Amino acid sequence: MQPQPIPGGCVSSFFTVNNLPMPERYDVWKDSIKCLFDVDADKAVREKDFTSSIESHLFGSLMLMEMKTRKQKWHRGYNQIAGNGLDHYGVGVFQQGAFTCEGGKGGTELKPNGLVIYDLTQPFEARTDDLHSLLWIFPRPLVEELLHCPEDHAMRFLGPGDPMVRILYDQLMSISQNVHSLNHQQSLDIGKTLSVMLANCLNTASGPRRETTHERQGIIKMVNMRRYFRQNLGSPDLNPRRAALDLGVSRSKLYNYFAPYGGVYNYIRDLRLKHAISLLNDPLRARYSIYQIALECGFSSDASFIRAFREKYDVTPGEVRNRAQVKEQHAINATGLVDKRYEDWLYGLT
Structure with missing residues (x-):
């Protein structure tokens, strides 16, 4: 799928392994998504009817990834954190499929119409069923100074019982449906608005209280x-x-x-x-x-x-440097069948 530019607005890409031979699909998926997560799936899932796709939208300072894939385990460790240097917050919206994390804050399982928060500078492990999800990526500078405790939200579950969470959830869903129509200035304004709304949700995540x-x-x-x-x-x-x-x-x-x-x-x-x-x-x-x-x-x-x-x-700094130097810096792989531009977009967010 070719990029879909809106003058001054968003650019979109579409990654999928669904057009590849079945024996190749999981390995291509695993190699690509490792920019964010290490993944693991049961042999039966990997070898039979494995599908995966990510439609990505880059607009303003934000990135939206609509992901559809099979049941898996997800992991991000210190070795990977050091290896790719991503320093973003993520907000996950699950339209289909359960999400569980034993070390989650505010619970261990994502509730329907709730949100899960990622901090890509901190490790985590989680599990999902077959899923259809939206992942919003926020560069840290957009949100960090608005937060009371910016390091305290990795794998935080925000439940739909909080009206601020419901409002943010509705906003995220609405924007995802209109992302192609946004111009550049609208994209910038939305990024600022969502950052404030997200910070408000996180700052009261442990329960409302009156600040002196x-x-x-x-x-x-x-x-x-x-x-x-x-x-x-x-x-x-x-x-x-x-x-x-x-x-x-x-x-x-x-x-x-x-x-x-x-x-x-x-x-x-x-x-x-x-x-x-x-x-x-x-x-x-x-x-x-x-x-x-x-x-x-x-x-x-x-x-x-x-x-x-x-x-x-x-790991040593030299090992991280060596990995960066041998990493392929192209958007579409040699076969021309898989669009991986979203990987480069992630690294370019500021």
Whole structure:
């Protein structure tokens, strides 16, 4: 299927293995979807009547994927997180098929007309029946600063009993039905609106409560602190003492704010490692040495960078770089039968 451009609006693509010989279908699907998830299916599912398709729409800063496939297990681990560097939130809407995750927040099974939230920087395991689902991809900058606890929503189930969830669900369904008609400005406006609605759902996910002025001030301070650390990430002398001074808070107060993240040092390290993943997978930096990457991320040496990276992701920066360099960077595979442009679109979201 050829792209369907709307002037200044969305572009669409259609990935399917359904036109391939049956013995090839599952392997082609598994190889393509690994940009998001590792998958596994029973032998009977893989070898008999396996089907899979993804219709993708890229508009504004958002991406919508309409997925139809067979019963499978889904997994995203630290090795894969390090390998592809995707730093997005996802919102799943299931029109058909059960979705279960033992480590889910707010439950273990998605309820009809509910939503499931993915954080592609965190690992998870889940199971689905034969499914028809919509997956909305939000670049992290669109949502993160609107959230009270941006790291606390991987595999979060949002139930239809919450009116904000019902409203967001209806909006997502309506937009998916009208995606081809949106122009560029409408796409941008919708991205901002949906980001606010999603943040509101997540910020009250544990139950509605009345915020005091003191609590609201604390939230605003936390947003400013996270922004400060991102802006100063490459500085090698970024530390709690300097941060407290620049932010105008006491060191003890700073430590209290970041205690849920394992402390200030741990928070800074994780931010630097996430940034390193994006640099290691960036073709424009393919000639950068590991030492240059380390310095750009604020590490004092390549040795300390490699040690921290291996500790977090169980692979070395060099291994991630090598995978990125051998990865095929084309949209449609050599047979010309499978449209894989959605993979490149995922990496280009900002």
